Amino acid sequence: MSIVIYGEKASRTHENQMLQAFLEQLEDRWATSDDWIFVVANTLWNGTEIDLVCILPSAILVADFKGHCGKLTGTENGPWQADGVLVKGGNKANPYHQLRDNKFSVLDWLKSRSLLSGRNLGHISAGVIFSGHIVDQLELPPKVRAWLYPTNIDSCVTLLDALASPELRIDRKEAQNIVQRLGVRPITWKSTRPAIRPVEPRPVQPRDHAPLTLHQQDALQALRRFVSSDDPVTFSVLGMTSTGKSRLLAEVCSEIEKVGKKPIVLSPNRRLAKHPNAESIYSHLYSGGKAEDEEEGSAEEKARLAVIPLGLCEDDANCVYLLDDAHLLGNSRFTTPDGKQYGSGYLLDDFLAFTELGKTKRKAIYFGDPYQIQRSGDDESALLGEFQKRRELKHQSLELNQVIDMTSGSAKLANAERLVRAIRSKQFAELELLKDEGFRQVEKQEAAAEMLERYRSDPLSIWYLAETHTKTNAFTQWVRERLHDEKPLASLEVGELLEIYVVPKSERFVPATDDFLIYAGHRRRTASVGTKEYYAQSLRGRSATVLFHSVHCTLEGTGQPSLEILEEFLISEKPELTADIAIAERVRRKSNEQPPLPPFAYVRFGYASTVHHAQGMSQPICYVNGDHAAGRHSEGYFRWLYSALTVAERELVLFNFTDIHPFDSAVWKGVVIVATDIPVGAGWSFEPKGIASEKDQQRDLPGGLDQSKDVLKSAAIWLRIANAVERLGWRVVNAACHPYQEQYDLIGPNGERCKLRIPYNEKNVVTAIHVNDSAFWPLLADVASRCLEANSYTPEAEGLLRSAHSRLSGKGWKVVSAIETAYRLTVTVGRSHDERIVVEVNFDKQGLASSLRPLQTSDPELLVEVQGALL
DSSP states (O other), X not given: OOEEEEEOOOSSHHHHHHHHHHHHHHIIIIITSSOOXXXXXXXXXXXXXXXXXXEETTEEEEEEEEOOOEEEEOBSSSOEEETTEXXXXXTBSSXXXXXXXXXXXXXXXXXXXXXXXXXXXXXOEEEEEESSOEEEOOBOOHHHXXXXXXXXXXXXXXXXXXXXXXXXXXXXXXXXXXXXXXTOOBOOOOOOSOOOOOOOOSSOOOOOOOOOOHHHHHHXXXXXXXXXXXXXXXXXXXXXXXXXXXXHHHHHHHHHHHTTOOEEEEESSGGGOOSTTOEEHHHHHBOOOOOOOOSSSOHHHHHSOEEEOBOOOOSOTTOEEEEXXXXXXXXXXXXXXXXXXXXXXOHHHHHHHHHTTTTSSOEEEEEEOTTSOOSSOGGGBTTTSHHHHHTTOOEEEEEEOOOOOOSSSOHHHHHXXXXXXXXXXXXXXXXXXXXXXXXXXXXXXHHHHHHHHHHHHXXXXXXXXXXXXXXXXXXXXXXXXXXXXXXXXXXXXXXXXXXXXXXXXXXXXXXXXXXXXXXXXXXXXXXXXXXXXXXXXXXXXXXXXXXXXXXXXXXXXXXXXXXXXXXXXXXXXXXXXXXXXXXXXXXXXXXXXXXXXXXXXXXXXXXXXXXXXXXXXXXXXXXXXXXXXXXXXXXXXXXXXXXXXXXXXXXXXXXXXXXXXXXXXXXXXXXXXXXXXXXXXXSOBOOTTOOOOHHHHTOOOOBTGGGOSSHHHHHHHHHXXXXXHHTTTOEEEEEEEETTXXXXXXXXXXXXXXXXXXXXXXXXXXXOOEESOGGGHHHHHHHHHHHHHTSOOOHHHXXXXXXXXXXXXXXXXXXXXXXXXXXXXXXXXXXXXXXEEEEEEEEOTTSOEEEEEEEEESOTTHXXXXXXXXX
């Protein structure tokens, strides 16, 4: 989906309802389009809260919702009416004045942060969006009509589609930067529009695929050109989950056949083959025969490394290889769990040698997810192109960046998008996960009880995922003891859940029925367990004989297929054999002096898996242990969590996890001083020669300000204060200007009077805001907060301030001062006149707080509450 929504919910129900209706209108135009639109709702821009700002590739629309309909009348400076009912403009004379000021609030905010420099921000448009149909009979001059557009919900898409200015070109990355600088969060919303589908006769007939989106059609056209051209010879299609890679792969196969070429679909292994004609890349490249051992030497020497040789390529000279799940393919050295090596041990090198890419007319297309755990470094990944570049192969790539939501707005998919955004931006300071029935977050004890019950009732539907084999093995031991209700356990019990890793060829399809094939990746339960067999083999250079064992069992299912399981592989810490056992088993198998060994199956318990092993596979329900050694604020952790999320089909349950925020690893330390005069309102700067908005230029100076010895400085401070207090119903009526200090007389909405005193320093930074009466604390705190919101901080400091506000506001605290220096933020939080605390925050380049040092407090008992809220 190319509709990106940020901001907050409105405080009024009808405004939230209109936002929902507005977003649903956008669906037909943008939800399946390659075009994009950013929607920012109910957000502060330069201290002004604005209902809606829409950012498009060549336009910005500032809008306000109005719950009216009918004949619309009014003038530039007079009242507006809809069918005789007054249409308010907030606290302005009419919607024109409201939207004019809002437009300049957005313009000033962009300018103050040097965003969209070189663009004509005067071309920002504004819209008044009415809930019902309107007949526009407004009497507005042409200069206003040039940028202000009254419309309604049903027609808003037509307006947005038509807006364009060649002087206001905006790149998607620039739009993303704008919302990041605003510090707004993504909004998750679900469409309430009914899904319309035909009533199908029974039995259900096979249906055609849903039509490709415009984005997918563009990608398919690029792949057509690649297939038909002489070069490049390799192409990568990248995309996160739910971007339609599998669908596109199927379409590309058809296109390849249309031009008379043969598509060959390869998957990392048999268990991950999704396409009906796909085969394992290993079975395609390698002969599968026994290792060549014509060379002289003992059986032990020849058994040390069993090599399955690279086969001879008999594929068409102009075929096209399509490699699915290519993020699981790498060029790191690889041997199988049973000690075999395929070819050189370097898969991608062998693939190039086998296919002779670059030397023939053959081509290769890689489909994969670049945000999952990668199996090798960037330089050894076929998906990312660096591997091809190093070998002078011409390579192209494209990324599918449009999510096709078939889940009706599930939390799982929304969380996947959040993780991908973090990985793209390399920002790992914050992560708040959404929850619903398909994505739950529970305590460890609750997860344990649920898992035990599900393993008892429906074991094939559930899987426990963790980071390390140590954790999966510990869980396996825990769950086995409870399921079998006995200690000690035998190495294998009846009813055990097993995962197949390697099955001997003679056993692979036993019995030969379509409903119970056995191959790597399957999980099956044991129906019976037989006796254990013992084997011994001496090796040169070892003083002790190497012992290994097998256990005979049958599996549940049609025909109850039987396996001879190698026990040492089943119970090993990792899914691999020790070197001695691997060699001993192969030597013993080649020996003519002892009875032959049965064909062993390499099997592990199937209750748990590492996320790394589970990649590409799926299970209906996954319980994920959120502990990770890499730390929670790392790319490795975000990729790991994202990879785990893609394994769960129906439900993911996460435990040992709390939402990630910039303070969660910080240490609270320091000696605090009790003080009663803690400053409020410090840390915001002003620009004496800044550009004033059209609204501010039309203001009348308060009495006394023109007497200032530095009018530009005085005016800059006054404008910031005036904008802050006006939103609270106050206004500045008089000013007294002194060197490094301004004083204002204010009048409130009910005639109240208050005095503000604002000292500042030679760097044009305000050092405090004072009121003449502590009863005006609410006014002081709000003015201070709004002045800080309009200030510029580094992105890291902005993230810390946003998180602090979120964590403290629920307990009534406000950030009322914020002074930033190099990797340090000194913050004052207050809840009342006599409840204030100053905290020094030290942070790193990621925006993560390393320590919180309380400096001053009005009451030491308040520290525990603030510490608990932040950490």
